[in-house]
Amino acid sequence: MKALIQKELRLTRRSLLIWLGFILILGGFTYFEYLSMKDSLAELSEMMNAFPKILMVTFGIGERLDTTLGWYGCIYYWVTILTYSYAVYLGVSCVGREKARGTSEYLFTKPVSRSQIVMAKTTASVINLLILSLFSGLIDYFSFVLPLGGLEQKGAIVTTTIGMFLTEVVLFALALLVSSLARTYKGAVRLGAGLLLGFYGIYIVAGYLEILSLYYLTPMKYFDVYAVAREGFSIAFLLLAAVIVMISVAVARRRWIDVEM
DSSP, X not given: OHHHHHHHHHHTHHHHHHHHHHHHHHHHHHHHHHHHHGGGHXXXXXXXXXXXXXXXXXXXXXXXXTSHHHHHHHHHHHHHHHHHXXXXXXXXXXXXXXXXXXXXXXXXXXXXXXHHHHHHHHHHHHHHHHHHHHHHHHHHIIIIITTTTOOSSTTHHHHHHHHHHHHHHHHHHHHHHHHHHSSSHHHHHHHHHHHHHHHHHHHHHHHHHTOGGGGGGOGGGTTOHHHHHHHOOOHHHHHHHHHHHHHHHHHHXXXXXXXXX
């Protein structure tokens, strides 16, 4: 099992490095953007307040940009667009790409069980997501939090990074599930993209209407950066996330074990 995980980590190293590069570029861009705008953030914040609320929610502006949490939360939102997309990509391609490439016929005849292969790929994907989250957290700290002089909420950078990772795992598990249900890899990609866009749509509607019940329908609201920074993790959302991950992985695993390749 350990050898399978190590092999999968080597195979996915290139894609992980590409996404880490995207995060690094975004971090550098936003750092220099902050330096050029720090003296006019109050004016920018006042201007933003005149915008329609739907635009504020769509662009991830939850609070005034001239506050530390407001600026951090806005940039955090754009970082998660990349990290959440990577999570869905991993979930869709985890096993589905083997079918698309025609390597599954060979892979599932190896002297290891299909269950071990699927779980090794899943474990390797979660490790990749953990690496991405830790790297994103470091970039957030050095590019956004440190220039701001630190967040008023102690430990917020740690808790929000953990929240990012947990959201990624939920999205990965759901993408893995839809990948196992799709007949083709292209179909799985479409379902995965639709899943992510649908969750973002609900996220925007929930933020605009401020309907708390809608928060349960999108993982992006389970560990909202502003709520986690101020209040910590919600037990209800932690339990819901755990249930979604366990059910999704269990069903996907069963599907990939039983499917006729």
